[in-house]
Amino acid sequence: MPSPGRMLGGRYRLGGVIGTGGSGTVYLADDLSLGRRVAVKVLHSSLVGDEAFIGRFRTEARLVASLADPHVVAIYDWGVDGQAFLVTEYLGGGSLRSILSSGRTLSPSQMLTVALEACRALDHAHRQGIVHRDVKPANLLFGEDARLRIADFGLAEALTGTSSREIFGGGGVVGTARYASPEQAQGSPLDGRSDVYSLALCMVEGVTGHLPFAADTIQDTLLARIGRDVPIPDALGPLVPVVAHAGSADVGNRPAARELGRMLLDIAGRMARPDPLPLVGPGEVGAAPLPGEAEHAAPSVFVDPTGPSTVVHSPIRPTGPPNELRIPVRHRRRWAGTLMAAVLAAGAVVGGLALWGANRPTTRAVPSLVNTAGDSARSLLVELGWSVEERYDRRDDTVEGQVLAMQPVAGTRLDAGETVFLVVSLGPARLPIPDDLVGTSETEAARRLEEAGLTVGSVSREWSEEVAAGLVVDVLTSEATAPQGSAVDLLVSDGPLPRLVPEGLIGMMPADVVAELITLRLAPTMGEEHDEWVASGRVSRVDPPAGTRVEVGDDVRVVVSLGAIERSVPTMEGLSLVAAESRLAASGFRVVAVEGLPDGEVDRSAWVVVGQEPEAGRRSLPDVTVTLVVGPA
Template sequence: MMVDDRAGRPATSSGSEGHVLSTPTLLGDRYQLGEVIGSGGMADVYLAKDQLLGREVAVKVLRDPEPDPTDRARFMSEARTLAGLNHPHLVTLLDAGTSADRPFLVMELVRGTNLGEATRRGGPVPPQRMAEVGAQVAEALAYVHEAGVVHRDVKPGNVLLREDRRVLLADFGIARLVNDTAHHTRVGTTIGSPAYFSPEQVQGLTVTPASDVYSLGLVLLEALTGERAYGGTPTEAAMARLNRNPEIPSTLPAGWVTLLQAMTDPEPTRRPDAQHVLERLRALAGGDDAAATQLANATQVAGATQMMTSVPPAAARPEPTTSVPRAEEPAQKRKRPYWAIAVGIVLVAAVIVALVLLGDRGATVPDVPDDVPSQLRDPLQDLHDSVEEAGQ
């Protein structure tokens, strides 16, 4: 979907990009495929020629000649999602079809690069330019959220930077309607990019528009600093945010610090919505750091993210009237690191199960730790009580 003209090669560098088909393939009797210019988990994107209109386009094709039903369903879900969206900061879907039983999407060809490549090549992005870029992404997110869609994979590689400085949000392959009950994910798999997951995505909780706001916060922070907030393996990156908040340098302008703290708040309902993020980024892009800070504080006082109707309300908690240093929050919210809680849960469960199997009536059943998450406490407590009764 994107070609980097400055480098004379595809804008991304994974998968089978750069490969030229030995025998050019015509899809739908119309689209002549050329080289691969992008690759994802299940599909390749080709530079192609629309034979009917004589223009270059990007064609996304499922890689597997006999696609898995789950992949096919997810692919077609992307087509339907894009078909219902029309915004200047979204990649435009032009056509869709099936050829030799393989579905394909035809999208506008974007010439330029993506935010990830731009940062790798040029280093940190200046705050004012990053505010311009971020505002356009936030505008796209505000639009899709209003349409009832959650992107779920906001990352630098999906932020496309056109040569005319227009920014586009791409790849709705795992997007989901807020009230959609259909799940196009294989059991036991995780979709998305762990480095940019929200805490609720890591925990397998409901993903909402606030999740996209969190991911965008990490994207903005990475572009401003040139470093990922959560590095390491995918698992390490995903779990790290359950132990600590991202480190936001105090050397950034005050408006940026306040905004990024709000966007990456661990509590989804305390994050600003995409529209508020857009307003604050526009203020920063205009060089008005004080106005951006005032907007940030006003948003915090006004309340939480404007959530979709399907999102359950969170427990009431007092709203701060001033920005509180985020470094203090992990210690206040967690007495023990997440991994320690997890180990405690496993050990308690293991001992309880062992007592059940061995029938040791004289043994003492360990108590369930106080800081076990609420959704796990009740089942463990029931098991604990049952074993105690059996041993009496």
């Protein structure tokens, strides 16, 4: 492995290691020519002497560099300087693998965002005839802006020896067995839907932290997925049906990357807004290899149905029948043992069940299944030839369906047909839900639930004519008990619907107005005042006025008219008719009759009041008729 500070290609000065993987080591480096930070992937030295690989590596690097997509890691350069190397953009956000390795997982909404960006990158590559073949969390990288880029396009292809332009027609596979599609495991021809299956596995692991079909060895890992759809836990929420479609074992039922992206977009509007991704920065890439899975670049063994097996990147040749590999006892080169393990691993991928079935042992070690999903554990054990008996228990800090224990313990060798006992969790201990929550305040209900070992879940609200605002209307579960620590959903009252002060109350009888307000659950209060226009004994005013929004129980003042106030009739004799009419109006008298005025249009200012009825000084109501007698001025 090159040491930090070494120059590659005369311009790239290596810094610290920021990741390791099956094919090489990734360094943070300085591009001295352009003055920028880059990532340099240095491939294992065992590949340098293989001129055919170097040619394929050059071809694939150029082809992938043409993938101008914002979600594909940009390739800047490649070369051979003692070791083959690839120069890409530097991404400081780490990978999905580094997030999972830190103990974190993604929410379904966060996973949807990552998967959408992955679908865009895969669709772009697939439409140009490129299948990734090694989609896994370690190759899902993030910039510091949290935007996804997929790494290592073309690298698996360079390792297989298959021309990238024959991807959709040829078989053969190099990749990580944990994320291989069923058709990869069987050595069948691949198209872009193989990457979709691998992405479905990444989505399940990204949300749950657990990878389906992961067994102790590469053979068992591959065997577990043949003919079986990816099991999708309920933890994926609204993503379940979409990921189940993408994880179909039958490639014919599996969507293409573009179709998967559309399916994800269809459900995005029904999901919560995602929180920012919990990026942890660059770090170790990949996971510990399975027994038999290559720790270095994995040469490929692929089976030609019309001819004998061919071993690529290895001096070893089969000496027996076509589907049988014989391993020399001793090797002269130190790396030959590792290379042989890689050949066997790839042979298991490509040869599929034919090679496995021919050499299947009569006994095998029981895999470790504690803390896995019970359904997956049972299916795997049956697939491996054992009987399974399940027993159930409740245990705090577990989830329903989780394997708590197994007998015999992992590592014990059993013959086919023997029985493995699984203890499966029914979830945490169930506790009674308090039956006195309805009618209490939301705060009090939370206190009582906490005392009972439970928590408040989601709180819904609705208008209620019977229950005061802020009090619990209902407990939203039909169960009388709940697992310890689980959330109990509540329905809380927002109180009665607001009211509007009715229209049309002015002029009504007070008793009728009071009755209408009481029907609306408002509180009428009474008052009186003189009113020039509303008859005595009728409602002259309400406060607040009609149309005002009020709450149940609010006061509404009802004012009853006492009628108009009597006032003195003013003196008008000697005034012109115009002046007399103005004085009457100012005093509040509204009805005036004039006698002695000729018919037709006349100058009213030319006529003088010579008499009036009632006489000046008499107290009268404003609606009395005041008669004025006029004559010429």
